[in-house]
Amino acid sequence: xxxxxxxxxxxxxxxxxxxxxxxxxxxxxxxxxxxxxxxxxxxxxxxxxxxxxxxxxxxxxxxxxxxxxxxxxxxxxxxxxxxxxxxxxxxxxxxxxxxxxxxxxxxxxxxxxxxxxxxxxxxxxxxxxxxxxxxxxxxxxxxxxxxxxxxxxxxxxxxxxxxxxxxxxxxxxxxxxxxxxxxxxxxxxxxxxxxxxxxxxxxxxxxxxxxxxxxxxxxxxxxxxxxxxxxxxxxxxxxxxxxxxxxxxxxxxxxxxxxxxxxxxxxxxxxxxxxxxxxxxxxxxxxxxxxxxxxxxxxxxxxxxxxxxxxxxxxxxxxxxxxxxxxxxxxxxxxxxxxxxxxxxxxxxxxxxxxxxxxxxxxxxxxxxxxxxxxxxxxxxxxxxxxxxxxxxxxxxxxxxxxxxxxxxxxxxxxxxxxxxxxxxxxxxxxxxxxxxxxxxxxxxxxxxxxxxxxxxxxxxxxxxxxxxxxxxxxxxxxxxxxxxxxxxxxxxxxxxxxxxxxxxxxxxxxxxxxxxxxxxxxxxxxxxxxxxxxxxxxxxxxxxxxxxxxxxxxxxxxxxxxxxxxxxxxxxxxxxxxxxxxxxxxxxxxxxxxxxxxxxxxxxxxxxxxxxxxxxxxxxxxxxxxxxxxxxxxxxxxxxxxxxxxxxxxxxxxxxxxxxxxxxxxxxxxxxxxxxxxxxxxxxxxxxxxxxxxxxxxxxxxxxxxxxxxxxxxxxxxxxxxxxxxxxxxxxxxxxxxxxxxxxxxxxxxxxxxxxxxxxxxx
Numbered sequence: 030x031x032x033x034x035x036x037x038x039x040x041x042x043x044x045x046x047x048x049x050x051x052x053x054x055x056x057x058x059x060x061x062x063x064x065x066x067x068x069x070x071x072x073x074x075x076x077x078x079x080x081x082x083x084x085x086x087x088x089x090x091x092x093x094x095x096x097x098x099x100x101x102x103x104x105x106x107x108x109x110x111x112x113x114x115x116x117x118x119x120x121x122x123x124x125x126x127x128x129x130x131x132x133x134x135x136x137x138x139x140x141x142x143x144x145x146x147x148x149x150x151x152x153x154x155x156x157x158x159x160x161x162x163x164x165x166x167x168x169x170x171x172x173x174x175x176x177x178x179x180x181x182x183x184x185x186x187x188x189x190x191x192x193x194x195x196x197x198x199x200x201x202x203x204x205x206x207x208x209x210x211x212x213x214x215x216x217x218x219x220x221x222x223x224x225x226x227x228x229x230x231x232x233x234x235x236x237x238x239x240x241x242x243x244x245x246x247x248x249x250x251x252x253x254x255x256x257x258x259x260x261x262x263x264x265x266x267x268x269x270x271x272x273x274x275x276x277x278x279x280x281x282x283x284x285x286x287x288x289x290x291x292x293x294x295x296x297x298x299x300x301x302x303x304x305x306x307x308x309x310x311x312x313x314x315x316x317x318x319x320x321x322x323x324x325x326x327x328x329x330x331x332x333x334x335x336x337x338x339x340x341x342x343x344x345x346x347x348x349x350x351x352x353x354x355x356x357x358x359x360x361x362x363x364x365x366x367x368x369x370x371x372x373x374x375x376x377x378x379x380x381x382x383x384x385x386x387x388x389x390x391x392x393x394x395x396x397x398x399x400x401x402x403x404x405x406x407x408x409x410x411x412x413x414x415x416x417x418x419x420x421x422x423x424x425x426x427x428x429x430x431x432x433x434x435x436x437x438x439x440x441x442x443x444x445x446x447x448x449x450x451x452x453x454x455x456x457x458x459x460x461x462x463x464x465x466x467x468x469x470x471x472x473x474x475x476x477x478x479x480x481x482x483x484x485x486x487x488x489x490x491x492x493x494x495x496x497x498x499x500x501x502x503x504x505x506x507x508x509x510x511x512x513x514x515x516x517x518x519x520x521x522x523x524x525x526x527x528x529x530x531x532x533x534x535x536x537x538x539x540x541x542x543x544x545x546x547x548x549x550x551x552x553x554x555x556x557x558x559x560x561x562x563x564x565x566x567x568x569x570x571x572x573x574x575x576x577x578x579x580x581x582x583x584x585x586x587x588x589x590x591x592x593x594x595x596x597x598x599x600x601x602x603x604x605x606x607x608x609x610x611x612x613x614x615x616x617x618x619x620x621x622x623x624x625x626x627x628x629x630x631x632x633x634x635x636x637x638x639x640x641x642x643x644x645x646x647x648x649x650x651x652x653x654x655x656x657x658x659x660x661x662x663x664x665x666x667x668x669x670x671x672x673x674x675x676x677x678x679x680x681x682x683x684x685x686x687x688x689x690x691x692x693x694x695x696x697x698x699x700x701x702x703x704x705x706x707x708x709x710x711x712x713x714x715x716x717x718x719x720x721x722x723x724x725x726x727x728x729x730x731x732x733x734x735x736x737x738x739x740x741x742x743x744x745x746x747x748x749x750x751x752x753x754x755x756x757x758x759x760x761x762x763x764x765x766x767x768x769x770x771x772x773x774x775x776x777x778x779x780x781x782x783x784x785x786x787x788x789x790x791x792x793x
Contacts, residue, residue, distance in 0.1 A: 051331050054716070058323035059316055061333075061340040061670075064158045067679050069107035069672035070123075075620050075636065077675035077684075078123050079345070080105040083163045084178045085315060086322045086347040087378075087401060089355070090288055091118050092176050092183055094151075094165060095132055099144055099202055100225065102126040107672040112167060113148035114200055115174060115185065117236070117288060121349055121380040121681050125424045126225030129234025129290065132200045135187040135282070137170040140196055140270050142253045147198065160344055161315035177312035179302040181355065182287030186308045191278040196270055199238065203266035210247045210260040210269055215240040217269055218293055226428055230370025235296040236288040246272040283308055290365035291372055295355055322347055325397050326689070330713020330732065337670030339692050339711070342685035346393055349386075349681040350378035350405065353425055367426030368416030378408040379425030381681045383435035384502075384568075385638050389686035391439050392697035395446045396756070399720055406443050406451045409436070413459040418468045429470035432495055432568050433502035434463055441513035441701045446756050457517055460510050464503075464527070475503060480550065482526075485533045488550035489566055497537050497547040497566035498639075501578040504533040508581035508788060509701035531788060534579045538589045543599055545576040561632075564614030567639075569621050571610070573603060573632045574640040580699045583649045584787030593650040600646060600655070604631040624677040628667060635663055636677020641687050642698045645706040648752035649784045653707065654738050654773030660691050660708040661737040693717070694727060694767065695754055703756040704786045707778075709739050710767060723762035731769040739777065740770040752778045753785035 055061065067077015084091035095116040096109035102123030104116060114132030134147060141147040155166035163176040173188040189195045201208055201221045208219035217240075220233040248255050248270045249262040255270065256262060273282060285303045289295035303311055323343055328336060354364040354376045364377040381390075394402040412426075413419050419436035422428040440456045465482070468474030477487035477496065481503055487496040508531035514524045539546040539554055547555035547566030555565075560572040567575045576599075579586040587596040608626040612618055624636035634640055644663065647655040667676040668688050679685060690696045694710035715727040742749045743766040744758075754765070784790070 049333055051329055051333065051336055054327050054329050054714075055336060055340075056324070057320055058327075058340045058343075059160055059319040061337045062160055062319075062323070062344045063337055063341045063670045063674075064160060064344070065107060065672050066338075066341045066670055066674040067672070068105060071103070071106065073620055074623055075675070075678045076673040077677075077679040078103075079675070079679050080118075080120070081158045081163065082348055083158075083160065083176050083183075084348070085161075085180050085318055087350070087352050088178065089181045089352045090178075090183070091348075091351075092116065092163070092178060093118050094163065096148070099200070100126070100223075102225070107153075110150055110152075111148035112151050112165065113144045114198075115176060117183075117286070119351060119380060119425070121382075121424055122678065124678075125422075125428065125430070128224040128226075128229075128425060129221050129232070129288070130202055130223055131206075131219075131221045131234070131236055132202075133185065133238070133284070133286065134198045134200070135167065135170060135172045135174060135189070136196050136198055137172060137190065137192050138194050140198065140255070142198070142250050142255065142268070144200070159316075160319050162312050175308065177308055178315055179311060180352070181289070181299040182285060182302045184283060184285050184303050184306075184308045184311045186281055186283045188279060188281050189276045191276065193275050195273045195276045195282065197240075197282070197284070198268060198270050200268045201266075205265060206267045207263040208249050208261070208267050208269045210244075210249065210271065212244050212247055212260070215243060217271070218296070219267075219269075220293075226424060229367050229426065232290070232365070232367065232370070234288050234290055235293045236286065237293070237296045237300050239285045239300060240271070241283045242273050244271045245274050289355055290353065291355055291363065295357065298358060299355060319344075325718050326693075327716045327718070328712045328714065330730070331711070334670055335692075335711060338668050338674070339689065341670050341674070342668070342688040345679055345685035346390060346682040346689055347398065350381040350408075350423065352404075353377040353379045354408070364411070366411070366415045368412060371415075373411065373415060375411045376404050376407040377411045378405050379423040382422040382428075382431055383439050384421065384431040384433050385680040385683040386686075387435040387438040387442075387700055388638055388641060388683060389690055389697060390682040391442060392700050393682075393686045393689060395443055395448065396759070397717060397719075399446075399448050402443055403448050403450045406440065406448065406456065409440065409459070410452060410455050413455065418473045419459050419463050421472050427468075427470060427473055429472045431472055432476070432499050434475050434506045435502060436460070436463060437506035437509045437513075438701050441509035444513055445516055445701055445703060447760070453517060457513065457519070460513065464507065464510055475499075481533070482530070484550070485530070485536045486548055489547040489555045490549045495564065495566065495568045497545055497572075498568040498575055498578070500537055501534055501545065501575060504531055505578070505580045507531045507533070512701055531581055532585070534582070535585070535589065538586075540589070542572075543590045543595065544572045545578075546572060559611050559613075561609045562611035562613055563619070563622060569619070569637050570634060570639045571632075573606075574634055574637075577643045577646060578639055580642065581701075582788040583646055583698070584784065585789040587649060588789075596650045597647065597652055597655070600643070600650075603633050603640075603643065604659070606631045608632065621677060628676055630662075634677075635667055636675070636684075638680065638683060641684075642696065645696050645698050645708060648706050648778065649787070651779040651781070651783070653752045653778040654775060656707070657709040657738050657773070661711075664688060664691055664711060694729075694765070699786060702786050704753045705756065706785045707739070707742075707752050707754065709737060709769065719760060719762075721760060723760065725759050725762070726764045727767070728765070729767035729769050732767070733769070735771045736769040738770050738773045739767055740774045741768040741777065742766070750778055750780070751783045
């Protein structure tokens with residue numbers, strides 16, 4: 030073949046693959062998931078800060094190949110080339126790090142205990158990563174490793190070369206661990222107490238490993254020294270080595286492994302999830318569970334890359350928070366409590382930060398997986414009763430990080446969107462308590478609550494950092510509590526403080542700049558205001574990012590800015606300004622700044638949460654086509670099903686849930702309401718299979734790379750001009766048909782009556 034013909038052939042082939050469209054309903058969505066999406070990250074720049082999670086949806090235990098050092102939050106990074114173990118993990122993000130972890134590694138030859146010396150080269154070319162199955166070749170040992178999960182246990186299968194030196198190493202990590210080898214039972218038991226964020230009372234992650242072959246020798250180790258002639262050890266950092274008889278090439282060793290936060294006995298009970306099952310059976314069952322979970326949303330009329338991105342994001346949206354509860358032999362629900370160090374009855378979840386996830390992740394659960402969020406609400410009741418406050422970041426208990434009182438949104442929204450089956454009155458008392466008290470740490474309850482309740486804002490000059498951000502979030506949280514109280518038929522007298530405080534955002538609005546600004550206790554604005562300064566009065570962002578954090582009253586914000594035209598001008602300005610940032614507060618370029626800078630969208634910082642809803646705000650000012658344009662720009666440019674596929678931290682499902690909602694064509698700007706604000710769907714056909722056996726059908730047959738604007742929308746066959754849709758109308762089973770166009774329809778959705786809900790326009 031000539032060079033010219035070869036070039037043309039390859040060009041046509043490339044175009045064909047790029048434009049190839051999936052025109053049938055996807056029935057095995059898990060096959061489109063890439064767990065490596067977002068793993069090409071570092072401290073300096075996050076492309077997701079994810080790691081490949083091998084587990085089941087909301088599972089108690091996850092597994093990942095480990096190429097970072099023990100204790101390093103970046104436990105798997107795509108650019109690394111060695112694996113030092115296969116790790117059980119509960120890590121929500123590298124910034125939060127892990128707890129109760131331990132790792133397993135098959136080795137051949139003279140054993141090396143040191144984590145760097147034992148690490149084996151691997152290649153992504155031999156790596157298969159699915160949510161339900163992982164496989165990789167360890168080149169230095171000539172061993173293939175496979176992993177398949179259940180909810181609280183897993184199976185591993187190791188395929189060895191011909192050898193007399195086949196061994197499996199266990200690393201129970203440092204900060205206090207214990208190992209015991211039981212050769213007669215082909216078993217290892219023990220525990221890890223490692224916790225990255227401090228100490229937890231009575232905390233242990235008990236584990237049990239069951240082998241399918243006898244050992245010919247066995248040793249425990251401490252530090253980096255193998256201990257001869259003993260089978261049990263407890264010290265700062267311990268592990269074990271077990272050796273097997275001569276193996277022929279291709280011979281396999283299979284292990285079953287499980288753990289428990291409750292007891293060694295409970296770990297054995299959890300191990301029964303895989304009892305009597307082959308590795309392939311566990312793998313098949315896990316795949317089926319993933320397909321059932323992901324098939325709640327079906328799509329067609331999509332490119333392959335769009336489908337991969339969508340289902341990879343949906344996968345990330347159903348991982349955290351993790352189930353921390355376990356079932357005893359009688360089926361009773363119980364859990365270890367990180368709040369009081371005791372074994373308690375009932376549900377518990379951990380591993381999420383509400384500052385991130387109240388925005389889109391919990392709204393997605395309420396729409397698509399409400400029964401799971403009912404369990405989570407029961408878990409929040411446990412946390413409140415055991416810890417005295419609701420957590421704002423649980424990892425697994427109270428974590429002193431981020432700001433706000435956003436448990437108010439998570440609790441209120443669930444009830445407002447129809448979830449029942451738990452004691453809402455207890456949660457009402459929990460919200461009132463959290464809203465009126467400082468907690469045991471600054472990230473629990475409300476830091477600065479005395480000033481906030483008396484003068485309407487948290488001042489900048491009383492020693493409390495990020496005060497403006499706190500004020501804006503407290504105001505929204507007060508709105509959420511007010512709506513929850515109304516739904517519970519609480520008295521006007523009890524509700525009035527929350528209703529009035531929901532308007533506290535107005536106290537920080539500076540008409541000179543049309544932006545939010547920190548304010549001192551004497552009522553004067555903070556001096557030396559720089560709208561491009563990250564931090565100071567704001568959290569991981571600047572005034573241009575946080576000014577839009579008036580989820581409860583966008584209309585009120587619009588009026589403060591001078592009406593529709595000025596409001597739109599301010600929105601437009603976000604994209605036309607240079608990506609300037611001021612580092613005075615942080616004293617360094619934090620990764621979120623860099624992620625904003627490099628994507629070419631001005632001051633729009635999608636890689637962090639505060640501004641992610643802002644694209645939808647054009648709907649409140651009669652220019653919905655601008656929302657449609659910018660949402661498609663973000664989906665197309667900032668998300669890819671690749672190791673660098675996110676534009677910042679994925680953050681426990683939030684950044685992924687943004688994509689999922691946006692691909693559906695609507696977004697929960699005000700989570701604690703029953704409205705979703707319209708964007709435009711990404712696919713030609715979408716079906717959301719609701720738990721009530723109804724379905725939401727979304728059709729956009731003209732949808733394409735160019736046809737990104739809504740020309741007309743029919744809701745249940747009737748023309749629909751509003752820029753929002755109602756949650757309960759969707760739950761009845763709904764049909765939305767979008768007529769898409771390459772040109773914006775500047776006559777649709779332009780009336781004031783078309784705007785979504787705002788607290789100052791309650792009739793909407």
